[in-house]
Amino acid sequence: MKKLAVVTFCVTLLSIxxxxxxxxxxxxxxxxxxxxxxxxxxxxxxxxxxxxxSAGFWNPAGVAYMSxxxxxxxxxxxxxxxxxxxxxxxxxxxxxxxxxxxxxxxGVGITWISHVVSGIPYTGDDGGTFSDTQSLFLVSLxxxxxxxxxxxxxxxxxxxxxxxxxxxxxxxxxxxxxVLLNGSVGTVPISFGFVSMDTLETTIxxxxxxxxxxxxxxxxxxxxGSLVLMDGTLRLSxxxxxxxxxxxxxxxxxxxxxxxHLGMEIVPIEQLALRGGLILWRDGTRRWxxxxxxxPWDGMSLD
Numbered sequence: 001m002k003k004l005a006v007v008t009f010c011v012t013l014l015s016i017x018x019x020x021x022x023x024x025x026x027x028x029x030x031x032x033x034x035x036x037x038x039x040x041x042x043x044x045x046x047x048x049x050x051x052x053x054s055a056g057f058w059n060p061a062g063v064a065y066m067s068x069x070x071x072x073x074x075x076x077x078x079x080x081x082x083x084x085x086x087x088x089x090x091x092x093x094x095x096x097x098x099x100x101x102x103x104x105x106x107g108v109g110i111t112w113i114s115h116v117v118s119g120i121p122y123t124g125d126d127g128g129t130f131s132d133t134q135s136l137f138l139v140s141l142x143x144x145x146x147x148x149x150x151x152x153x154x155x156x157x158x159x160x161x162x163x164x165x166x167x168x169x170x171x172x173x174x175x176x177x178x179v180l181l182n183g184s185v186g187t188v189p190i191s192f193g194f195v196s197m198d199t200l201e202t203t204i205x206x207x208x209x210x211x212x213x214x215x216x217x218x219x220x221x222x223x224x225g226s227l228v229l230m231d232g233t234l235r236l237s238x239x240x241x242x243x244x245x246x247x248x249x250x251x252x253x254x255x256x257x258x259x260x261h262l263g264m265e266i267v268p269i270e271q272l273a274l275r276g277g278l279i280l281w282r283d284g285t286r287r288w289x290x291x292x293x294x295x296p297w298d299g300m301s302l303d
Contacts, residue, residue: 057092062153093109138158169206203215221243260280
């Protein structure tokens, strides 16, 4: 009998900005903060965790450790906070489709992220409004390897960006590469992860516009770790983001994308998780986050 793994329906509030389609090197920023209320509450320090339905986004290698099926989604609460025309949501499905034989360890995931800004007024004399729609589709593949007391998983994402604005359509294919190492030091479970996001930069080509610009999604390297203390009731995690040399820009590199992520998760009882996080930028900017997870019954959580 197949085990139905954790089903996570997440509701959270994000600050989402309108992304212009001019020539540039900061495409795809609508999805850069990530997905999953649990991961976001932990400050986005999830590269070394990657153990729920959002794993395909944070570290595709984590998909290799999933058991059964995992279905999860997130939706922004917008209207009651004064931004009814902004929508942001995602849906993920992770599974091990091959149940027997040498391929039974293969992990597969599909993730869809959507960001829509509607009701944007025209600046001309025609009046009316238009919408800005951006989507990201990811297909994840991952495989684990037994290293004795430790295990190593490798994974990859094939990702497709699509952006529609007025008569213009921009699209492009990119790739993520990830590794995740799980083990323990003494009695303390510990894990380390590394991800190359939008490896060598993802190119977004536009059509149907006056100038048909080309945008680029910056290449970001992420490394992180996580450890579990106090008999599994406390998890601490930390990630570092680093943008290497810019390939399609006169800038030496995108230093504004360098960030430090810190997170923690406390589980005082099996049905409740308390989370907090912090993101730090090079210029001293900081952003705090917090969240609560409820597990009404085994196999389902609400964050």
